[in-house]
Amino acid sequence: MMATAGAGVEVRLEDLRRSYAGVTALDGLSLTMAPGELVALLGPSGCGKTTAMRLVAGLEEANSGRVMFGGKDVTGLPANKRDVGMVFQAYSLFPHMTAQQNVAFGLSLHKVGAAEQKKRSGEMLELVGLSKYANRYAHQLSGGQQQRVALARALAIQPTVLLLDEPLSALDAKVRSRLRDEIRRVQLEVGTTTLFVTHDQEEALAIADRVGVMNAGRLEQLDSPVAIYSRPATPFVAEFVGLTNRLEGTVRDREVEVRGVRLPLVKPDAPNGPAIALVRPEAVSLGAEEGSVPGPLTGTVITVSFLGATSRVSVDLGGMTVLAQLPTAQAAAYPAGTRVRLAIRPDPVLIAREVEKAPVEA
Amino acid sequence: MSRSRRIKLQVFRATVFLLVGAFFLLPIGAMFEFSTRGNSVTSPRTVEAWTNILQAPDLTKAITASLELAVITSVGMLVLLLPTMVWVRLRLPQVHRIVEFLCLLPLTIPAIALVVGVAPIYHWIEINVTDSILILSFVYLIIVLPYSYRALDAGLAAIDIKTLSEAARSLGAGWGTVMFRVIVPNMSTALLNACLLSVAVVLGEFTFAQLLYFVNLQVAISYVGLTSAGTSIAVSLASLIFAFTLLMVLSFFGRPRERVARAEENLPGTESRVLPLRSSFIGVPDK
Numbered sequence: 186m187m188a189t190a191g192a193g194v195e196v197r198l199e200d201l202r203r204s205y206a207g208v209t210a211l212d213g214l215s216l217t218m219a220p221g222e223l224v225a226l227l228g229p230s231g232c233g234k235t236t237a238m239r240l241v242a243g244l245e246e247a248n249s250g251r252v253m254f255g256g257k258d259v260t261g262l263p264a265n266k267r268d269v270g271m272v273f274q275a276y277s278l279f280p281h282m283t284a285q286q287n288v289a290f291g292l293s294l295h296k297v298g299a300a301e302q303k304k305r306s307g308e309m310l311e312l313v314g315l316s317k318y319a320n321r322y323a324h325q326l327s328g329g330q331q332q333r334v335a336l337a338r339a340l341a342i343q344p345t346v347l348l349l350d351e352p353l354s355a356l357d358a359k360v361r362s363r364l365r366d367e368i369r370r371v372q373l374e375v376g377t378t379t380l381f382v383t384h385d386q387e388e389a390l391a392i393a394d395r396v397g398v399m400n401a402g403r404l405e406q407l408d409s410p411v412a413i414y415s416r417p418a419t420p421f422v423a424e425f426v427g428l429t430n431r432l433e434g435t436v437r438d439r440e441v442e443v444r445g446v447r448l449p450l451v452k453p454d455a456p457n458g459p460a461i462a463l464v465r466p467e468a469v470s471l472g473a474e475e476g477s478v479p480g481p482l483t484g485t486v487i488t489v490s491f492l493g494a495t496s497r498v499s500v501d502l503g504g505m506t507v508l509a510q511l512p513t514a515q516a517a518a519y520p521a522g523t524r525v526r527l528a529i530r531p532d533p534v535l536i537a538r539e540v541e542k543a544p545v546e547a
Numbered sequence: 548m549s550r551s552r553r554i555k556l557q558v559f560r561a562t563v564f565l566l567v568g569a570f571f572l573l574p575i576g577a578m579f580e581f582s583t584r585g586n587s588v589t590s591p592r593t594v595e596a597w598t599n600i601l602q603a604p605d606l607t608k609a610i611t612a613s614l615e616l617a618v619i620t621s622v623g624m625l626v627l628l629l630p631t632m633v634w635v636r637l638r639l640p641q642v643h644r645i646v647e648f649l650c651l652l653p654l655t656i657p658a659i660a661l662v663v664g665v666a667p668i669y670h671w672i673e674i675n676v677t678d679s680i681l682i683l684s685f686v687y688l689i690i691v692l693p694y695s696y697r698a699l700d701a702g703l704a705a706i707d708i709k710t711l712s713e714a715a716r717s718l719g720a721g722w723g724t725v726m727f728r729v730i731v732p733n734m735s736t737a738l739l740n741a742c743l744l745s746v747a748v749v750l751g752e753f754t755f756a757q758l759l760y761f762v763n764l765q766v767a768i769s770y771v772g773l774t775s776a777g778t779s780i781a782v783s784l785a786s787l788i789f790a791f792t793l794l795m796v797l798s799f800f801g802r803p804r805e806r807v808a809r810a811e812e813n814l815p816g817t818e819s820r821v822l823p824l825r826s827s828f829i830g831v832p833d834k
Contacts, residue, residue: 244713264716275707277714281732290728291718335714342718 193221193378194255194345196241201250203236210236212402214250223372223379224407225389228399229425234382237399238350241380243267254345265294267346270339270377274351276331278323284310284334285319291342309337312371329360336368340375347372347379353388365392386426390414398422416451420537423463428497430464430507431537441536443529444482444502451533460536466510468532471498474524482507482527486519500525575787582781596777600785603778609767610782612680616763617749619684621742624695627688629738632699633730636708650696653689658754661686669759680761687749694744702737706730747790 196218203211211233218224226234239245241252243264251260259267270291278287288306297305310316313333323331332352339347349368353361369392372379383389389396390410397407398421406418417423424431434443439453441462448462474483484502496516498509507527519525582596600606628650635646653661665686672682708730715729731738753765762770764786772779 242713242717244716264713265719265721267717268719269717271714271717273710273714275710277707277710279711279715279729279733280706290715290720294719294724338714338718348717 193376195220195253196255196346196378196380197251197253198237198241199251199253201237201240201252202248203233203240203245204248209402211240211247214399214402214404216397216404216407218378218380219394220378221376222394223369223381223392225381225383225393225396226399227383227386227389227396227426229384232399233402234384234399235350236402238348238380238382241346242269242271242348268342268344269346269348270342270344271348271350272332272335272339272352274354276323276328276355277335278326278331278338280323283320283322284315284326284337287323287334288338288341291338295342305341306337309341310334312340312374313337313367327360328356329364332356332364333367336371340371340377344377347377349379349381351383354383354385361388368392390426396426398425400425417463417535420463420535423535424537428466428508428510430462430466430469432462432464432507433505434460434462434536436460436536441534444505446482446529448529448531449533451535455536463535463537464529466497466508468530469507469509470528470530471500471509471511471515471519471525472528473518474526482529484525484527486521486523486525488521489516489519500527502527575784578780578784578787582777582784584777596775596781597785599775599778600782603771605762606767606771606778606782609762609764612762613750613764615681616684616687617746619681620687620691620749621745623684623688624691624741624745625738628692628695628699628741629731630726632696632703633708633712633726636703637712647696647700650692652693654693658690659758661689662755662758666759680756680763683756683759683761683763686755686759687745687752690752690755691745691748694748695741698737698741698744699734702734702740705737706733743793746793750786750790 198214198216201211201214202209210231214233214237216224226237228234236245240247240250243259243262243266247260251258253259254267278284279290282290285303285306288309289302292302292305307316307319310319313336315330315333315337318326318330318334323334326334332355335352336349352368353364356364365388368381381389381392390413393410395407396410396413398405398413400421406413406422408416408418413422414427417426423429432443434441434448436442436450436455436457436459438457439455440447440449441455441460442448443462443464448464482502484500484507487499487501487506490497490499491513492510494513495510496513498511498516498519500507500509509527583592583594585591585593600610631646635643669682669686676682711729711733712725715725720728750764752763753769755761756763756766757769764782768779768782768786771782
């Protein structure tokens with residue numbers, strides 16, 4: 186197997202700004218990627234994540250800010266001089282070329298000899314497990330195979346940075362999951378610093394070393410997948426990543442009180458007054474109304490959704506619906522109509538005001 | 548479908564085929580018959596009208612000039628139109644409608660009005676630069692625009708030009724490489740169509756040449772027709788056959804290539820998809 190770029194380089198984005206006809210797409214994005222790191226930019230449609238990637242690729246020009254590869258300022262370089270490999274959301278194989286010719290295309294532009302082109306394109310196809318399909322044209326490959334060839338093509342030129350622009354979104358769920366793992370395997374193998382753009386939170390959390398959640402052109406939080414999920418920095422991140430209960434309560438004395446239950450705050454300096462406590466479904470537990478689970482909240486189970494190992498139970502508390510995520514075996518004890526008591530784990534919670542709702546994903 | 552219904556359908560198809568065939572072939576047959584008539588009703592058949600084509604120096608000169616004009620116009624059209632249309636699609640999509648309007652405009656202007664417009668310019672060029680018939684290619688470039696634009700536009704719409712060019716750019720390709728190694732090979736049919744339409748328009752053009760005092764193929768045919776109707780018809784028929792041959796060449800080069808993977812990929816158990824066009828692959832989705 187060939188070694189490609191080996192250890193990647195540091196990639197730094199400094200205060201990148203871009204607007205289109207007065208509409209701000211990117212509002213001061215700053216981000217540093219360690220060599221060989223895979224960072225996923227996650228966010229709803231229109232949050233600026235693809236714009237950020239296109240600025241890194243050189244396919245668009247920033248209004249201001251800098252893009253640095255390994256300490257070198259590449260902001261002014263055109264796309265063909267930046268030495269990036271890119272896989273696009275749309276199928277981008279050149280239809281008149283075979284898979285091998287596609288992979289060799291970039292090599293030929295980099296003045297690699299014909300024999301070396303053949304050798305390296307063969308190795309790249311082997312890396313993505315498509316050696317057998319070297320002589321096939323794009324229309325003879327499935328969507329997943331085309332994206333794997335596109336990945337091989339992007340890596341063949343040993344790019345400084347690998348950019349993946351929602352490469353899995355056109356694929357069905359099963360292929361997507363498999364290819365996601367394969368991309369991660371290949372990326373770890375070649376060690377290229379990689380920026381992965383997606384609107385699929387599961388994809389971002391599964392594949393990335395760090396996830397950057399974007400909203401309205403700004404980076405809301407950049408952290409490890411675990412931290413993004415379990416310690417969201419802002420209400421937007423809490424609501425965009427994973428499911429969140431929005432429970433009406435009141436902030437009082439550095440705590441939020443929800444129906445008599447007092448929960449500590451992530452940011453205790455929040456002003457007193459009405460607020461929405463953001464609570465993960467897995468922080469909610471259920472017990473029979475007269476059972477042993479203590480807690481002042483009681484209600485009726487509305488639905489139970491089977492998700493495999495876990496089930497999601499929806500409970501009506503009278504004017505407020507709360508979701509609880511339980512092991513399926515445990516959830517089976519609470520069919521629809523059962524009276525239950527809820528308990529909320531006293532983890533620090535974020536609060537939101539009524540207007541701060543996560544946008545609906547298109 | 549019942550047998551009787553199938554037979555009825557076949558009879559209907561055959562009838563339509565024969566009627567349409569007769570519609571096209573009868574006039575051509577009549578032209579051939581006329582061009583091979585002798586001087587009187589009782590005279591035997593002769594190919595004199597056809598041999599006259601080669602022997603008439605003015606006519607061969609006009610044919611050569613028209614062919615040269617066709618080539619220059621086609622090349623000029625491609626050089627002018629293709630990069631413009633690609634650039635508009637990639638960088639200036641907001642002016643797409645304006646470019647389309649400008650390219651289709653010549654269709655709405657009568658040839659005579661165009662001639663009146665360009666005549667002073669041609670007069671100046673003939674006096675100060677050259678009086679070669681090849682300068683007609685400038686005005687021919689304008690009149691082929693609507694047809695070529697439509698053909699190229701269809702070709703560009705058939706490929707995801709933005710993604711392909713961006714993919715090529717990210718791999719290190721300059722704009723020239725993007726154009727010649729990525730875009731052009733993927734719209735060869737559209738390019739050939741545009742060229743064929745240009746050639747057909749130029750070979751059939753009469754008004755501009757006549758009114759600007761140039762002798763191209765159609766003008767020469769009209770002159771020959773004054774002295775020898777048979778030769779005139781023979782030339783017309785020859786140009787029809789030429790256009791037909793071009794069409795055949797186009798359909799040969801322009802048809803989608805049958806891209807069949809090599810034998811080793813067609814082994815039992817290997818994954819592949821159902822291929823368009825006479826494919827023998829067995830469809831199994833991505834593994």
